[in-house]
Amino acid sequence: MRVQRIWTDERARGVILQLLLILALLLVLAFIVSNTVANLQRAGLASGYGFLGSTASFDINQRLIQYDSTSTYGRAFVVGGLNTILVACLGILAATIIGFVAGVMRLSRNFFISRIVGAYVEFTRNVPLLIQIIFWWVVILALPKVRDGISFGDTLFLNNRGVRLPAPIIEDGAGIILVALALGIAITWQIARRARKRQDETGQIFPVVRTGFALIIGLPLVTYFLAGSPIDFDIPVAGKFNLKGGFNITPELVALWVALSTYTGAFIAEVVRAGILSVGKGQTEASGALGLRPGLTMRKIILPQALRVIIPPLTSQYLNLTKNSSLAVAIGYQDIVSIGDTIMNQSGQALEVISIYMLFYLTISVLTSLFMNWYNARIALVER
Amino acid sequence: MSDTAFHRRQAEMLPSRPAPAGQTGAVGWMRANLFSSPFNILLTLISLFLLWSIIPPAFDWAFFDAEFVGTSRDDCVGGAGACWAWIDQRIDQFVYGFYPAESRWRVNLAVLLLIPALAWVLIEKAPGARYGRWFALFYPVIATLLLVGGLGLEEVTTDKFGGFMLNLVAGLAGIVLSLPIGILLALGRRSKLPVVRVVSVTFIEVIRGVPLITLLFVAIVILNLFLPQNVSLDQLARVMIMVTLFASAYIAEVIRGGLQAIPAGQYEAAQAMGLGYWKMMRLIILPQALKISIPGIVNTFIGLFKDTTLVIIIGLFDILGQARLLQTNPEWIGEVDHETYVLASVFFFVICFSMSRYSIGLEKRLDTSGR
Numbered sequence: 001m002r003v004q005r006i007w008t009d010e011r012a013r014g015v016i017l018q019l020l021l022i023l024a025l026l027l028v029l030a031f032i033v034s035n036t037v038a039n040l041q042r043a044g045l046a047s048g049y050g051f052l053g054s055t056a057s058f059d060i061n062q063r064l065i066q067y068d069s070t071s072t073y074g075r076a077f078v079v080g081g082l083n084t085i086l087v088a089c090l091g092i093l094a095a096t097i098i099g100f101v102a103g104v105m106r107l108s109r110n111f112f113i114s115r116i117v118g119a120y121v122e123f124t125r126n127v128p129l130l131i132q133i134i135f136w137w138v139v140i141l142a143l144p145k146v147r148d149g150i151s152f153g154d155t156l157f158l159n160n161r162g163v164r165l166p167a168p169i170i171e172d173g174a175g176i177i178l179v180a181l182a183l184g185i186a187i188t189w190q191i192a193r194r195a196r197k198r199q200d201e202t203g204q205i206f207p208v209v210r211t212g213f214a215l216i217i218g219l220p221l222v223t224y225f226l227a228g229s230p231i232d233f234d235i236p237v238a239g240k241f242n243l244k245g246g247f248n249i250t251p252e253l254v255a256l257w258v259a260l261s262t263y264t265g266a267f268i269a270e271v272v273r274a275g276i277l278s279v280g281k282g283q284t285e286a287s288g289a290l291g292l293r294p295g296l297t298m299r300k301i302i303l304p305q306a307l308r309v310i311i312p313p314l315t316s317q318y319l320n321l322t323k324n325s326s327l328a329v330a331i332g333y334q335d336i337v338s339i340g341d342t343i344m345n346q347s348g349q350a351l352e353v354i355s356i357y358m359l360f361y362l363t364i365s366v367l368t369s370l371f372m373n374w375y376n377a378r379i380a381l382v383e384r
Numbered sequence: 385m386s387d388t389a390f391h392r393r394q395a396e397m398l399p400s401r402p403a404p405a406g407q408t409g410a411v412g413w414m415r416a417n418l419f420s421s422p423f424n425i426l427l428t429l430i431s432l433f434l435l436w437s438i439i440p441p442a443f444d445w446a447f448f449d450a451e452f453v454g455t456s457r458d459d460c461v462g463g464a465g466a467c468w469a470w471i472d473q474r475i476d477q478f479v480y481g482f483y484p485a486e487s488r489w490r491v492n493l494a495v496l497l498l499i500p501a502l503a504w505v506l507i508e509k510a511p512g513a514r515y516g517r518w519f520a521l522f523y524p525v526i527a528t529l530l531l532v533g534g535l536g537l538e539e540v541t542t543d544k545f546g547g548f549m550l551n552l553v554a555g556l557a558g559i560v561l562s563l564p565i566g567i568l569l570a571l572g573r574r575s576k577l578p579v580v581r582v583v584s585v586t587f588i589e590v591i592r593g594v595p596l597i598t599l600l601f602v603a604i605v606i607l608n609l610f611l612p613q614n615v616s617l618d619q620l621a622r623v624m625i626m627v628t629l630f631a632s633a634y635i636a637e638v639i640r641g642g643l644q645a646i647p648a649g650q651y652e653a654a655q656a657m658g659l660g661y662w663k664m665m666r667l668i669i670l671p672q673a674l675k676i677s678i679p680g681i682v683n684t685f686i687g688l689f690k691d692t693t694l695v696i697i698i699g700l701f702d703i704l705g706q707a708r709l710l711q712t713n714p715e716w717i718g719e720v721d722h723e724t725y726v727l728a729s730v731f732f733f734v735i736c737f738s739m740s741r742y743s744i745g746l747e748k749r750l751d752t753s754g755r
Contacts, residue, residue, distance in 0.1 A: 018579035025583065032610045039609045110424050111417040112431035126736035127729045128690040130704065135725050142721075323595040330697055337597060350605040357598045358590075365593035 036351070043348075051347050052077070058342055062250050062334050073343050080339035081360055087256055087335065088322040094261035095321060096314075099268025104298075106273050117269070124266035130327055132263055137255035137331045155235055162254055166233040167247040173227050180223035181216070188212035252333035256325065264321040268314060275310035276302060308379055315372050319365055326361075336360055446726075457719040467719045470710060471727070478706050478727070481546015487538060491549055494530045497523065498556075506678075506742075524560055542620035546701040548731055554620075554702075555689035558627040559635075563681070565628065566635030567674075571665065573640055584636070591633035596691050599626045604698045623695055627688065634684045642677035643669065676750055682743035686736045693732075703728045 040047055052074035059069050064082045067075055106117040124132070141160050144150065149159030157164040188211070195206035224231065234247075279302050287297040328335040337357060344353045406412060418428045449465025453472070460467035471478075480488050501523040504516030531553065533539035545553060572584030591599070603626040608616065617625075646669055654664040696704045707724035710716055 014577050018577050021579055021583065035612055036609045039613065042613070108427070109417060109420070110427045110431070112435070113427050116431050116434065122737060122740075123733065126686070126690075126733045126740065128693040128732055130693045130696070131725055131729050131732070134704070135722075135729075138721055138725070326595040326597045327694070327697075329597065337595070341601075344601075344605065350601075351609065354598060354601055354606060357601070358594050361595060361598070362590065362593045365589075 040351075045348055047349075047351065049352055051349050051352070054347075056343070056346075058346070060334050060339065062253060073347065076339050076343065077336065077356060080334060080336035083333070083339075084322070084325055084328075084335040084337075084360075087253060087260065087325050087328065087333070090257050091260040091264065091321050091325065092318050094257065095264035095268055095317070098261055098265030099317075100272055102265060102269035103272025103276065106269060107276060121266045121269050124263055125270070129259065129263050129324055130330060133256060133259040133327055133331060136259045137251065140251040140255050157236055160251065161248065162251045163249040164236045165247060165249065166235045169232040169234050171232060174231050176227055177220050177223050177231070180220045184216040184219040188215050191215075250333070252328070252331050255331060256328050256333050260321055260325060263324070264317055267317050267320075271310055271313045271317065272306075275306035278309045279305045311375060311379070312372065315368060315375075319368050322364055323361060456715045457717065460719045466723050466726070467716075468723060470716050470720055470723070474710060474716075477547060478703065478710075478724075479548045481550055481701055481706060482544045483546070483549065484538075484540060484544065487533075487540060490530045490537065494527045495552070497526060524557075527556075542618050545620060547706045548703045548728075550620075550695070550700060550702040551689065551692040554624060554627055554692040554695065555685070557624050558631045558688050558692075559681075559685045561624070561628040562631035562635050565632035567639055567670070569632060569636035570639035570643060573636065574643060588633045588636050591630055592637070596627075596630050597694055597697060599630055600694060600698050602626060619700070623698070623700065627692070630691075631684060631688045634687070635681060638680035638684055639673060639677050641680065642673035642675075645676055646673055679743040679747045679750070682739055682746070686739050686743075690732060690736065703731065 053072055055069075056071055056073050056076045057069050058076075060067055060076065060079050062083055063079045064086060065075075065079060067079045102117050102121060105113050106121065108114045108117075140162070143158060143160045145160055149157050151157045155166055188208075191206070191211060192208050195208050198204055198206065283301055283305065284297060287301040292300065325335060326337040329338040329341055332338065340353045340357055344350050347353075402408070403412075406415060419425050445465050447465075449463065450468055451460045451463045451465065452468050454460060454467075454469030455473070457467070459469050476485070476488070480491060483491060500516065501520040504513055504520045529535060529537065531540070531545075532542070569584050569588055572580045573588065575581050575584070600623065603622040604619070607622050607625070611617070650668055650672070651664065654668040659667065693702060693704050695702050696708070701709065704725075707728055710724050711721050
């Protein structure tokens with residue numbers, strides 16, 4: 001009788017259910033931990049993160065910071081993490097450009113353009129990314145050898161060892177160019193603020209974009225020449241067997257970059273298209289009635305409203321791209337997963353390595369969703 | 385005077401005249417869609433150039449210059465086009481992996497039975513739906529029996545699974561098993577009990593925050609550590625567990641979206657009728673929420689199905705694995721590097737594209753906003 005009364009009380013039932021759930025989870029956890037400890041002991045493996053301090057003794061040819069085979073496992077992980085972030089940033093940049101251009105073009109009234117872009121989007125979205133990554137890799141490896149590689153104006157070389165670009169050599173006094181760049185950006189920002197204020201008050205329009213471009217590109221350029229060209233370029237020269245000088249982007253990075261940005265670009269194109277379509281037709285017509293030109297309508301009327309719809313799925317596409325960059329392991333681009341795989345094989349510390357993977361990716365995704373929440377709150381429709 | 389004459393003349397309706405020749409028919413269409421402005425003309429010319437430089441060479445490579453018959457790479461060496469001669473000999477391996485040849489009819493039958501099972505689930509007014517739904521419910525059991533063996537059928541171990549069939553099996557198993565887990569997780573995330581909610585949110589966000597490949601590493605390297613010494617799971621089973629967990633987190637988010645779209649009045653009305661939580665969910669809320677979630681579920685499935693190719697990284701021979709095997713096979717080495725990938729892409733494209741069309745069609749049908 002008493003038991004039944006407890007069971008019919010909603011609050012008591014809730015407490016009991018939750019206690020049972022906690023108990024079950026603890027039991028599962030205990031089961032896993034005891035098994036793991038027993039298994040590790042039997043295999044004679046030490047657990048813990050002490051191995052991060054021992055020497056890695058393998059090479060990484062794609063690196064952003066100093067690293068050689070005498071460095072530690074910990075440093076190898078940092079190199080891998082930076083490589084993941086590098087390809088993610090490059091990919092996000094390219095995918096955004098591709099996605100926005102393709103999204104707008106898919107809505108073009110031009111029959112051919114909209115169909116071609118449509119075919120690109122459908123094809124890329126419906127074929128596994130892994131096939132596309134491997135395919136681009138195979139394509140780049142099938143490029144001509146270094147001797148008969150393709151060169152663009154003898155400065156940029158394309159061959160089966162990747163892309164070779166001129167490398168900047170920074171000499172004394174180059175810092176002033178950075179200062180000039182910062183100054184250009186700051187002035188542009190000020191001008192944009194003033195111009196917006198003036199437009200709000202008087203309706204006069206100031207060509208901010210053009211002035212901004214002139215300032216941001218022009219100021220550093222002028223400083224560069226005034227300071228007596230403190231940055232030199234090491235232009236690659238064709239040697240007997242290989243190119244000399246410059247710096248090389250590996251085929252793996254190129255393949256991964258192209259595949260990730262075209263794949264995610266197709267998804268972003270759909271997001272952008274949906275965003276633009278979500279803005280009512282009346283907005284375009286009203287803006288036309290006010291006498292705004294089509295370009296201005298897009299920039300001032302459609303996009304600000306569409307962005308509110310576009311940004312949330314866009315961020316999740318960025319996150320997907322970052323996670324998808326882990327497929328690098330299939331072609332041997334040395335990102336965090338690929339380097340961790342090597343370390344796992346060498347040291348046998350599977351549990352620790354995989355926990356580092358998960359921590360790395362979870363940190364990125366938590367940071368992204370924090371940014372998302374902040375941004376959403378900022379641009380949320382203010383209901384009056 | 386002339387004014388009135390003018391009016392009198394207009395009193396009778398003139399017959400309507402056809403639109404100017406430049407605005408109708410092919411010419412009009414071209415003017416409106418291809419040459420409406422200088423920029424548009426430029427776009428048209430660029431696209432025509434693109435088409436001209438892509439399509440003829442692609443067709444030449446794939447069909448006109450391609451080699452379709454032959455028994456080894458020697459028949460393809462030096463040809464300008466693709467080498468399709470391998471398909472005749474190797475397509476079975478490409479599709480079924482190492483599944484024993486005399487038992488392949490079982491795979492075919494399982495795929496054939498999938499069609500009515502799917503039809504009864506997805507098409508609302510299919511005839512015989514009452515019994516058909518039961519068939520669909522038991523389909524996974526039937527399919528497992530057919531594929532693995534038992535009940536008089538010869539047993540086939542899962543390491544013989546391979547090729548496109550492995551992708552299908554892993555993808556289908558993932559989606560079927562993840563649906564109930566996903567529903568529970570979605571309900572858990574909206575639960576009033578804090579512990580249930582925290583557990584569900586943590587699970588969903590952790591799984592969604594990491595790439596599938598790290599979970600597959602867990603399946604291969606770590607899962608054995610978690611289990612007692614004498615228990616050892618089949619490799620395919622381990623992969624399926626991880627794929628299922630992965631998919632269930634995404635499905636949970638899709639279904640949560642569906643649940644959020646159900647107006648509060650539905651919950652209140654169900655409670656006013658005296659229904660308890662589970663009855664309310666089963667009879668009132670979930671049928672509506674699941675229906676609007678179907679497009680999202682199909683999209684998740686497309687993603688999951690494409691992701692099944694990742695199993696090659698942990699050493700299973702799915703369709704990409706077979707492609708790699710063929711590329712390094714001495715009989716074909718060097719001649720089929722692109723061809724095998726192209727064929728694999730076609731397989732995926734056909735299935736994923738038709739599913740995405742279905743989901744778009746469904747979205748349009750379910751869209752009651754009237755826009």
